[in-house]
Amino acid sequence: MITYEDGGLRALAEDGRWPELLAAYRQGRAAAVVEAGEEAAAALTAPLGHLIAYAAPPELAVRLFDRDGGAETAAGVADHDAGPLWEVLATRHSWLRLAPLLGPSPVRRLVAHTRALLGEDLSYGAEPDPEGVPLRLEPWEAAGWDETARVREYLPGGGARSALLTLPASREGLGEVELPPAAQSAGRPAGPRVARALAGLGALAPWAATACVRGQAPAAAALLARDRRVVGGYLPFALAYPALVRAAAVERSRGCAHGRLGLWRALAAMAGAGDADRADGAAGAEGTGGIDRREVNALVARMRCFTWQEPSAGLHHLHVALEDPAGGVAWVVSGSQDL
Template sequence: MITYEGGGLRALAEDGRWPELLAAYRQGRAAAVAEAGEEAAAALTAPLGHLIAYAAPPELAVRLFDPDGGAGTAAGVADHDAGPLWEVLATRHSWLRLAPLLGPAPVRRLVAHTRALLGEDLSYGSEPDPEGVPLRLEPWEAAGWDETARVREYLPGGGARSALLTLPASREGLGGVELPAAAQSAGRPDGPRVARALAGLGALAPWAATACVRGQAPAAAALLARDRRVVGGYLPFALAYPALVRAAAVGRSRGCAHGRLGLWRALAAMARAVGSGFPGDPGGPGGPDRADPAEGASGIDRGEVNALVARMRCFTWQEPSAGLHHLHVALEDPAGGVAWVVSGSQEL
């Protein structure tokens, strides 16, 4: 079976013989699929795929994802080494170079949103996102983190550097806070929109717990915090945004574009869940219903999401023992009196 371990393949790379390397990748992947299945094939050929995605000319690198080589030869969105192969490719070339070349729609979309995260404005001359997620960063998306830290920094021979997911990152700006003792009595919202928003937040960080409460952010935090007395405080949503995006990229098979798309879905569901789940409230039992994209209406409403972010209050707190990846944040929508909480930690 052909893998990147052979010195001959490294020599081909040094000589720029990329068509031969692509042929070796396709041959090795197809043979591995036939012998061991799709998942094993993706793992065995990923190091060579990384090399091609990182260093080959874009005209050839995009063909990693092209099924024209036959069954089992094309990389999919889950093929990864230090990170998804499509994310490696997206960090190496502008959308102007890649747009005319990329074929498969799922890969094309993830590459486009990676380029948006890296600061490109794709809102003009590009096909619109199917869900309505903007193809350029909103000001609140760009405000909270440095452009160079938004996506993994990939290395030519394999491997990557990325910032740790830590929220809160330190005690700076935080203080002693007594969380409410009877958060449960504030009421747990119910209804399809609340469930959809919780599912969206849970998809961002499957290793974390999520909950929703009718009340303020500290009441939501009390549902999942280990102690009533915590070191915590409020911060702008722009400073919480990077951690929420990175949460979906914990693990090598997912990239930060997954996090951005998932967070926009969750925020859209949260915006539509204002007041839902309570008798007589708009959208709740006995109240008038509103259109929902998941129920056949149009996609994400950027104006609704921007309005939610503008009014949202974010509360974060420290836990006594946090893993190297940790996320502890409650998101309060004062307009609806509803707060959402995501809390969990994970070792590397």
């Protein structure tokens, strides 16, 4: 089995002999698939893949994802070490360098949205996103976090640094709040858009619970909070946005681009969910799959976000209720996970 731990491969990296390293990666991955299966093969060869994605010239690094080497030799979207190999690649080179090299594939799309998260404006230099998610950050996306913390910081020899997912992060700005009784939180709306919004929020954080209520954000929080009396408060959506994006990247096989795309899908569904009780024909009229950026921006502008602390939170935790006052609907996401 060929892996990066072999001394000969480390010597090749030090000498910059990237074509030989790529050949070793492909050979090792194909052999591991035969011997141990796809999942094990991805894990065994990921350290070498990380090195190539991080340090090789982009013209060669993008070939990690090409299938011209034969069956089972190419890295897939889920191949990861400290994080997805495509995200490692995207942190190392601009879209200007990568765009002519990446073929049309899920990897290309995820790399483009990673570059957008890192501050690049791709709205004029890239093909439109198939769902209509903008290829540059909206002002509310950029406002809540520093550019250097939006994606994992990958290290040359493997590993990564990333911010902890904590919402709320502290008691600052929060106070004692009594949530409404559960009986007042019983009205749960239904409809295709509500279902899509809940599915989108659930995909962001599979380790968290989600729910929806017709009412205000504290009523939604009451559905999942452990106690009626909590330490909580309101915050701008721009400050909740980073945690919602990071929620999708808790698992190392997923990157922050997954979080951004998933959250835009959820917000697009939430933007019309106040009409969920109308006839199915009206509710389904929007159903081409496209995302209306203006609708999402309008929702974010009016949205009210409530967050609260739980007595025992894991190192990753997310407790937030998102209220659309125009539609009279609120969603809640709550859960924690230890590292």
